[in-house]
Amino acid sequence: MRDLAMGGTDLLFPRRCAACGAKLFGEYERKMCGDCWSDISFLHRPLCRICGMELGGESERNHACGVCLQKPPPYLMARSVVRYSPVVQKLLYGLKYGADSSVLPGIAEILSQFDMAPFGQCDYIIPVPLHLKRLRRRGFNQSMLLAKLMFPKKSQSILQTNILIRTRNTVPQTTLDGVKRRKNLIGAFNLAKKAEIDQKTICLVDDVFTTGTTVSECSRVFCSYGAKEVKIITLTRVEMSRRGS
Numbered sequence: 001m002r003d004l005a006m007g008g009t010d011l012l013f014p015r016r017c018a019a020c021g022a023k024l025f026g027e028y029e030r031k032m033c034g035d036c037w038s039d040i041s042f043l044h045r046p047l048c049r050i051c052g053m054e055l056g057g058e059s060e061r062n063h064a065c066g067v068c069l070q071k072p073p074p075y076l077m078a079r080s081v082v083r084y085s086p087v088v089q090k091l092l093y094g095l096k097y098g099a100d101s102s103v104l105p106g107i108a109e110i111l112s113q114f115d116m117a118p119f120g121q122c123d124y125i126i127p128v129p130l131h132l133k134r135l136r137r138r139g140f141n142q143s144m145l146l147a148k149l150m151f152p153k154k155s156q157s158i159l160q161t162n163i164l165i166r167t168r169n170t171v172p173q174t175t176l177d178g179v180k181r182r183k184n185l186i187g188a189f190n191l192a193k194k195a196e197i198d199q200k201t202i203c204l205v206d207d208v209f210t211t212g213t214t215v216s217e218c219s220r221v222f223c224s225y226g227a228k229e230v231k232i233i234t235l236t237r238v239e240m241s242r243r244g245s
């Protein structure tokens with residue numbers, strides 16, 4: 001009976017896929033159509049224990065990848081929820097440029113399938129900040145929206161948006177590669193409340209992990225002011241072979 005009633009509502013007010021906008025019928029808990037959902041791919045273990053890169057089936061658990069062994073990043077661990085894909089790109093685009101709240105249920109559905117336990121014991125949840133100029137133009141920070149979706153309400157008292165600040169309005173990292181990414185961000189972040197960070201465990205939230213330059217630069221700032229450790233969580237990760245460098 002409920003289905004019949006809901007079906008009637010579907011006809012009058014069709015629900016839409018959060019990614020492609022196709023009409024959804026039935027399966028009321030789903031926020032994306034079957035086609036879009038089939039494009040969503042969670043990362044498979046074993047992962048590099050530091051940067052979270054997929055190591056491939058044969059590797060033992062608790063290993064680090066060659067890149068991290070050679071040059072350990074300043075953070076304790078980085079994890080991403082899903083691989084970068086056309087549907088994830090669409091969701092992120094909606095989140096970032098359109099202020100499109102219709103993508104939020106789709107992202108929430110993806111997050112509901114991910115184990116956030118490793119990020120449960122943090123003192124602060126801090127989204128990677130935008131520069132004030134960009135924030136004013138866009139009206140919101142997509143990493144802050146993600147942090148709100150990732151952490152349940154009870155954690156949101158430790159969500160901090162005024163500790164880490166972006167002191168330079170840098171060009172978007174996506175337009176650069178390799179060494180230029182790193183150079184672009186040197187000195188781009190600082191702390192507004194330096195004393196707050198001492199001996200704290202920080203969970204840093206960003207949308208995409210590509211080369212890890214942005215999160216490394218933020219982590220370096222936290223560590224230089226005495227943070228105990230920094231854990232990174234991003235919605236998606238661009239695979240190594242598709243990285244800029």
Ligand SMILES: [Zn+2]
Nearest residue numbers: 017020033036
């Ligand atoms: Zn769809």
Ligand SMILES: [Zn+2]
Nearest residue numbers: 048051065068
């Ligand atoms: Zn690694």
